[in-house]
Amino acid sequence: MTTEPLDREARARKDPYDAGPILIGEHDFSSINDKISSLAEAPLKSTGKGWILGFAIGFLLLNVLMVSIVALIALGTGIWGINIPVGWGFAIINFVWWIGIGHAGTLISAILLLFHQQWRNSINRFAEAMTLFAVACAGMFPLLHTGRPWFAYWLMPYPNSMGLWPQFRSPLVWDVFAVTTYGSVSLIFWYIGMIPDLATLRDRATTRVRQVIFGFASMGWRGSARHWERYETAYLLLAGLSTPLVLSVHTIVSFDFATSIIPGWHATFFPPYFVAGAIYAGFAMVLNLAIPIRKAYKMEDVITMRHLDNMAKILLATGLIVAYAYVMELFYGWYSASEFEIFMLKNRTGMGAEIHAPYWWTYWMLIFCNLITPQLLWFKNVRRSPVALFIISLIVGVGMWLERFVIVVVSMHRDYLPSSWGMYSGTAWDWAMYIGTIGLFLTLFYLFVRFLPIIPMFEVKHLLPESHAHGHED
Numbered sequence: 041m042t043t044e045p046l047d048r049e050a051r052a053r054k055d056p057y058d059a060g061p062i063l064i065g066e067h068d069f070s071s072i073n074d075k076i077s078s079l080a081e082a083p084l085k086s087t088g089k090g091w092i093l094g095f096a097i098g099f100l101l102l103n104v105l106m107v108s109i110v111a112l113i114a115l116g117t118g119i120w121g122i123n124i125p126v127g128w129g130f131a132i133i134n135f136v137w138w139i140g141i142g143h144a145g146t147l148i149s150a151i152l153l154l155f156h157q158q159w160r161n162s163i164n165r166f167a168e169a170m171t172l173f174a175v176a177c178a179g180m181f182p183l184l185h186t187g188r189p190w191f192a193y194w195l196m197p198y199p200n201s202m203g204l205w206p207q208f209r210s211p212l213v214w215d216v217f218a219v220t221t222y223g224s225v226s227l228i229f230w231y232i233g234m235i236p237d238l239a240t241l242r243d244r245a246t247t248r249v250r251q252v253i254f255g256f257a258s259m260g261w262r263g264s265a266r267h268w269e270r271y272e273t274a275y276l277l278l279a280g281l282s283t284p285l286v287l288s289v290h291t292i293v294s295f296d297f298a299t300s301i302i303p304g305w306h307a308t309f310f311p312p313y314f315v316a317g318a319i320y321a322g323f324a325m326v327l328n329l330a331i332p333i334r335k336a337y338k339m340e341d342v343i344t345m346r347h348l349d350n351m352a353k354i355l356l357a358t359g360l361i362v363a364y365a366y367v368m369e370l371f372y373g374w375y376s377a378s379e380f381e382i383f384m385l386k387n388r389t390g391m392g393a394e395i396h397a398p399y400w401w402t403y404w405m406l407i408f409c410n411l412i413t414p415q416l417l418w419f420k421n422v423r424r425s426p427v428a429l430f431i432i433s434l435i436v437g438v439g440m441w442l443e444r445f446v447i448v449v450v451s452m453h454r455d456y457l458p459s460s461w462g463m464y465s466g467t468a469w470d471w472a473m474y475i476g477t478i479g480l481f482l483t484l485f486y487l488f489v490r491f492l493p494i495i496p497m498f499e500v501k502h503l504l505p506e507s508h509a510h511g512h513e514d
Contacts (some may be wrong), residue, residue, distance in 0.1 A: 062159045063503045064341040072504075076237075076497050077244055079337060079489065087490065090336055095486040101479020108472040109184065117187045119469040126452045126464035131185040133444040134474050136293055137321070138178035139219065140314070140440065143286055144322025145171030146226055149233070150282035153275075159350055161499040162342050166333065166488070167326050168230040173484040174325075175223040177477040182215050184473075211296040218292040222285050229278045235261050235271065237493040290318045297447065303384035304451030309368060316361040317440060320410070323355045324436040329485070331430045333494065342495055345424050352423040355436065359414035366411060380456060388450050398463065399450045402442050409439025 067075075111119055122129040145167035152160040183189040195206050195216045206213045239261035242254035261267060294314035297305040307313075327348070334343040373381040386393040390400025413435045416422045423429065454461045466474075488494065501507055 060344055060346050062162065062344055062346045063500065064344055067341070067504060068506065069501055069504065072497055072500050073240060073244070075342070076493050076495050076500070077241060080241060080491055080493055081244065088336070091486060091490060095483065095490075098479050098482030098486055101476055102483045103476075103479070104472050105476020105480055108469055108476055109180075111469060112184060112473070113189070117185070119467060121465050121467045121470055123462065123464070125455065125460050125462050126449055128185075128448050128452065129464060130466045130470040130474055131181045132296075133441065133448050134477060135178050135181035135185075135215075136314075136444045136448075137441050138174045138181075138477065139222075139293055140290060140318030140321045141325045141437075142171040142174035142178065142222075142226070142322065143290060143315070143318040144326050145169070145174075146222075146229075146282050146286045147319055147322070148326070149229060150279040151286065153279045154283065158503065159347055161503060162339075162344075162495055163326065163330055163347055163351075164499070165230075165234070165496045166329060166485075166494045168226065168233070169485065169488045169492075169494075170322075170325060170329060171226050172223070172230060173481045173488075174322075175219060175226065176484065177481050179219050179223065180477070182212060182219075186212070211299065214292050214295060218289045222289045225278065225282055225285055229275075229282055232271070232274055232278060233496065234493070235259060236263065236498045237496060239263065240497055241493065286319075287315055290314045302451055302455055303378070303380045304388070304447065307369065307372060309365065309372075313362070313365040313369075316358050316365065317443065320355065320358040320362050321437060321440040323351055323358065324433040324440070327351055327355070327429050327433040328437065331426045331433075333489070335426070339495070342500060348426060348429055349423050352417050352429055355433070356414055356417040359410065359417075359436070363411045366407070383454075384451065387454055388446060399446070399453070402446050402450065406439045406442040406446060409435045410443060413439075 065071075120129055120131070122131075145164075148160050148167045149164045152164075183192045186192070194204070195213055197205055206216075235258055238254050239258035242251060242258050245251040245254055291311040291314065294310035298307055298310040300306060330343055330347070330351070334340050370385060373385040376382075383393075387397045388400070388403045390397040390403070393400075413432055416428070416432060422432075449464050453464055
């Protein structure tokens with residue numbers, strides 16, 4: 041395990057690759073509890089103006105989502121811009137974008153746990169929360185896209201008097217199983233991991249209401265040796281269960297496209313391409329959340345530059361994988377010698393096209409956002425600048441949305457038959473629903489920040505020297 045004294049030694053050696061410790065300051069068990077619990081324990085009247093403003097914006101946008109859902113149910117999917125030939129518009133773009141964002145949380149919690157990466161300890165809690173809220177945003181789109189979401193239960197294989205079963209060859213059914221499995225396991229993983237901290241809040245509670253709520257939520261946790269043993273066993277098992285889900289969920293989402301015969305979709309490398317893109321977008325969102333949180337709540341000693349530097353390196357690595365996928369996509373299209381694949385590439389890029397390629401700018405915008413801009417992360421000074429990281433992460437988030445737009449819309453608007461070609465653009469209702477899901481995400485996240493421990497206290501305590509009876513280990 042890497043601990044603060046060892047980090048100090050590394051700095052003393054002037055290691056150019058060392059970004060500093062993963063815990064700063066003269067902390068002990070009590071100070072960790074006080075610092076993190078104080079966010080959830082603060083009385084409502086002392087809530088900061090920044091939180092109130094952020095929550096108000098999120099709640100306002102959430103109401104936009106509610107109105108757009110009511111309009112959709114009342115008027116039908118005709119209020120969206122979808123039509124022939126582009127039958128998948130913003131709904132599927134947003135679904136893939138949101139479900140991808142959720143991947144980083146599970147990766148940080150599960151995969152980094154299995155690899156004993158203790159720098160995850162300060163960021164895994166809100167990254168997991170991000171996963172849950174992103175899955176909530178993503179999950180509504182396939183259901184709303186059916187046009188009759190009140191029949192969504194038909195997608196589940198349940199015994200019924202009609203003797204009907206879901207069409208298991210439909211990608212829509214695959215998505216239902218993938219997303220519900222992912223969401224369920226992520227929720228259990230998040231909740232189990234929070235139980236010791238909920239018990240800490242219960243023990244510190246000064247009102248009866250808080251004692252009852254946190255007492256119920258902590259499930260009788262007393263911190264005995266038996267409790268810890270069973271907790272660690274369960275947590276490790278859930279990490280092992282969640283790890284393949286990180287790969288499987290977006291692989292299944294990529295099958296929505298890859299199993300078709302539409303040029304631009306029919307590619308066998310879509311699963312790893314989608315998974316890498318999901319982790320890429322997810323880490324960008326984690327940075328977009330971590331940087332304001334550490335600044336607003338003065339968490340620089342717990343979420344240090346080491347965390348930001350490590351996440352920036354992962355962002356750079358996954359960005360390079362995505363860049364490789366872009367190059368391979370061009371190569372496969374050219375090497376296939378298929379006139380349809382080659383035309384698809386010309387239509388995307390606008391290069392060599394015999395006719396005007398109306399969406400060429402979206403392709404080059406995504407190249408700028410996802411391929412060129414992240415190359416700044418090669419520079420140490422950029423990786424250790426929170427402002428620069430925040431801006432780059434925002435650009436990556438936009439770029440990944442554009443990538444989904446290119447895959448969905450640009451591939452569909454011109455396929456095999458010129459007679460069936462057409463254009464697509466999102467309507468005001470499309471944008472309202474997309475912006476509204478951002479409001480849902482923000483609302484849930486602000487509530488989480490205000491009422492629950494956003495950083496796992498007991499895991500951060502493991503970074504303290506006194507938590508190791510035999511001194512430091514590496």
